[in-house]
Amino acid sequence: MKTELIAVVGSTGKTGARVLAQLNSMGIGARGLSRNSQVPFDWENRVTWPAALEGVRAVYVTYYPDLAVPQAEADIREFVAVAKQQGVEHLVLMSGRGEEGARRAEQVVETSGLAWNVVRASWFMQNFSESFMLDGLQAGELVLPQPNASEPFIDVDDIASVAVAALTNPALRNQLLEVTGPELLTFDQCVQAIANASGREIGFTPVPVDAYLEGAKAEGLPDDIAWLINELFVNVLDGRNEHTTNTVQKVLGRPARSFADYVARVSPEVWGGSDVSDPKNEPPGNR
Numbered sequence: 001m002k003t004e005l006i007a008v009v010g011s012t013g014k015t016g017a018r019v020l021a022q023l024n025s026m027g028i029g030a031r032g033l034s035r036n037s038q039v040p041f042d043w044e045n046r047v048t049w050p051a052a053l054e055g056v057r058a059v060y061v062t063y064y065p066d067l068a069v070p071q072a073e074a075d076i077r078e079f080v081a082v083a084k085q086q087g088v089e090h091l092v093l094m095s096g097r098g099e100e101g102a103r104r105a106e107q108v109v110e111t112s113g114l115a116w117n118v119v120r121a122s123w124f125m126q127n128f129s130e131s132f133m134l135d136g137l138q139a140g141e142l143v144l145p146q147p148n149a150s151e152p153f154i155d156v157d158d159i160a161s162v163a164v165a166a167l168t169n170p171a172l173r174n175q176l177l178e179v180t181g182p183e184l185l186t187f188d189q190c191v192q193a194i195a196n197a198s199g200r201e202i203g204f205t206p207v208p209v210d211a212y213l214e215g216a217k218a219e220g221l222p223d224d225i226a227w228l229i230n231e232l233f234v235n236v237l238d239g240r241n242e243h244t245t246n247t248v249q250k251v252l253g254r255p256a257r258s259f260a261d262y263v264a265r266v267s268p269e270v271w272g273g274s275d276v277s278d279p280k281n282e283p284p285g286n287r
């Protein structure tokens with residue numbers, strides 16, 4: 001008889017940690033996988049893959065650093081082959097919108113012969129609090145390549161809930177679930193919302209992508225990450241994704257969370273502000 005074990009690849013990451021936590025709270029047997037997990041899994045060391053997938057029925061897959069990178073398609077192809085050898089029945093792939101590389105990896109999964117889902121998401125709200133934008137916000141100025149479009153940022157908690165639904169509800173199998181937040185926002189609007197919530201002045205400074213990458217490379221940015229930044233800001237944020245979907249509502253039966261709701265749930269201290277509801281942070285005159 002098959003075990004019900006679900007594996008989560010990237011289980012300490014933004015979506016993976018939340019997917020694992022939700023599965024645990026539902027009492028579903030789940031195995032977290034990353035380079036540092038009890039059973040280690042490393043995208044750069046294929047020898048680790050078979051043991052990581054042993055006894056697994058379904059797997060949630062986040063690729064690192066991003067499904068858009070050229071290596072992703074070959075890695076996902078090999079991952080699917082190992083998964084099939086190990087008896088995995090169902091694969092749920094985390095993907096991004098409008099990325100040609102990601103689309104090729106999606107097609108590998110869709111034609112794999114396994115039961116499949118693709119959860120294809122817009123930019124994550126949590127990029128502002130748990131990822132590459134955090135340092136700039138904490139320093140008071142977010143400098144980025146000029147984005148040429150608004151983006152319907154999505155709350156990662158919603159992505160995790162949709163992924164868990166895909167993993168656990170057979171009625172959703174073999175579907176591409178394209179998920180976005182509820183509204184189109186500019187980076188400037190997001191930064192201002194964060195500045196207001198954290199009670200600090202934080203600026204947003206868009207610069208031409210070439211100048212941005214030249215500066216970042218001089219400070220040690222690796223070539224592959226520079227390629228990814230160019231891909232995301234020039235080719236993906238070009239207007240092709242400037243629309244929302246109602247997939248979160250359809251799958252979860254409630255609307256997608258707003259950026260205001262996300263900002264309200266993050267402690268202002270994350271962005272270098274102080275929590276005004278904490279008495280020790282009140283100005284002396286208020287005591």
Ligand SMILES: NC(=O)c1ccc[n+]([C@@H]2O[C@H](COP(=O)([O-])OP(=O)(O)OC[C@H]3O[C@@H](n4cnc5c(N)ncnc54)[C@H](OP(=O)(O)O)[C@@H]3O)[C@@H](O)[C@H]2O)c1
Nearest residue numbers: 010012013014015034035042043062063066067096123124
């Ligand atoms: N950020 C966005 O706005 C966005 C939007 C759409 C789609 N996506 C997609 O989301 C995926 C990333 O998901 P995420 O943001 O949830 O993950 P993440 O936060 O980037 O987390 C990275 C995870 O991968 C693990 N990891 C790092 N290097 C690894 C390696 N060599 N081998 C195995 N594991 C490794 C890390 O754990 P250890 O350090 O312990 O190994 C961690 O658990 C990407 O495929 C990307 O295309 C992102």
